[in-house]
Amino acid sequence: MSARFGPAGNAADFPGKSSLEAPAWIRGLSLDVYEYQCGKGVNVSEKTARELGRRARAAGIGLSLHAPYFINLANPDPERLAKTTGYILAACQAADWMGAERVVIHSGSLMKRTRQAALDTAQESLHRVLGACDAAGYGAITLCPETMGKINQLGDLDEVLALCSIDERLIPCVDFGHLYARTLGKLDGEAAMEGILDKMARALGDARAARFHSHFSKIEFSPHGGEVRHLTFRQHDYGPAFEPLANAVARRGWSPTFICESAGTQAQDALAMKQTYEAARAVLLEQQPHGDVLF
Numbered sequence: 001m002s003a004r005f006g007p008a009g010n011a012a013d014f015p016g017k018s019s020l021e022a023p024a025w026i027r028g029l030s031l032d033v034y035e036y037q038c039g040k041g042v043n044v045s046e047k048t049a050r051e052l053g054r055r056a057r058a059a060g061i062g063l064s065l066h067a068p069y070f071i072n073l074a075n076p077d078p079e080r081l082a083k084t085t086g087y088i089l090a091a092c093q094a095a096d097w098m099g100a101e102r103v104v105i106h107s108g109s110l111m112k113r114t115r116q117a118a119l120d121t122a123q124e125s126l127h128r129v130l131g132a133c134d135a136a137g138y139g140a141i142t143l144c145p146e147t148m149g150k151i152n153q154l155g156d157l158d159e160v161l162a163l164c165s166i167d168e169r170l171i172p173c174v175d176f177g178h179l180y181a182r183t184l185g186k187l188d189g190e191a192a193m194e195g196i197l198d199k200m201a202r203a204l205g206d207a208r209a210a211r212f213h214s215h216f217s218k219i220e221f222s223p224h225g226g227e228v229r230h231l232t233f234r235q236h237d238y239g240p241a242f243e244p245l246a247n248a249v250a251r252r253g254w255s256p257t258f259i260c261e262s263a264g265t266q267a268q269d270a271l272a273m274k275q276t277y278e279a280a281r282a283v284l285l286e287q288q289p290h291g292d293v294l295f
């Protein structure tokens with residue numbers, strides 16, 4: 001197994017008229033996965049979703065789906081939880097039609113409560129959401145709570161790992177740009193990347209941590225709020241750098257899924273990430289020519 005790479009949604013240079021053409025285009029770029037975007041709502045028809053799934057399987061492209069942004073697991077209002085559950089079920093329905101393996105969900109916002117109070121609510125909500133997904137027959141779809149970029153959002157790494165602790169099927173979506181932005185640039189470089197992966201391994205065990213889901217892009221931040229905007233790899237004012245993460249993942253022999261969320265260049269930047277990772281693996285193989293590195 002090795003890491004997989006691909007874009008979030010359709011890049012600015014995607015030449016197709018509809019997302020149905022995305023899997024073949026992504027395969028042509030030598031990428032591996034495609035994250036279908038339902039951030040503004042789940043509006044894909046069953047016919048389109050099934051056709052996208054058929055084309056992705058034909059092209060050998062793995063699919064994941066980003067659930068609506070307005071999901072808030074930390075809202076204590078039962079009516080809002082019913083709505084959140086409905087959005088997640090709709091996302092799972094679309095993922096099921098497509099044959100997508102993973103659905104990424106945002107953790108929520110603090111709503112002026114303490115982080116612990118928000119986390120307690122989100123854990124309880126997620127427990128109920130999982131029950132609803134199981135009852136609806138979506139138990140095989142992996143929900144991936146995401147680390148968020150703004151400081152007043154629930155979803156630092158510890159909080160996402162705590163959410164994932166309530167059911168062993170949950171896999172974190174670690175957005176390294178978000179973690180970088182919400183720590184005002186602290187989570188960057190080799191020691192930080194090793195620290196993040198170590199913490200995941202401690203919380204989830206090696207086998208589950210090794211399959212983590214991920215978003216990656218450079219992100220501009222402000223000193224008060226955290227995330228401001230996603231950038232491209234051609235912009236160098238902000239991080240994080242991918243190379244230390246590629247080295248750490250290659251050295252561990254882990255097989256995460258990396259979705260690039262660069263602003264418009266997410267397909268070419270995903271390819272740059274894949275090349276950085278392949279180069280890291282090649283260096284490791286050279287250092288251990290007798291094949292005792294396990295991939």
Ligand SMILES: [Zn+2]
Nearest residue numbers: 066104106146
């Ligand atoms: Zn997201």
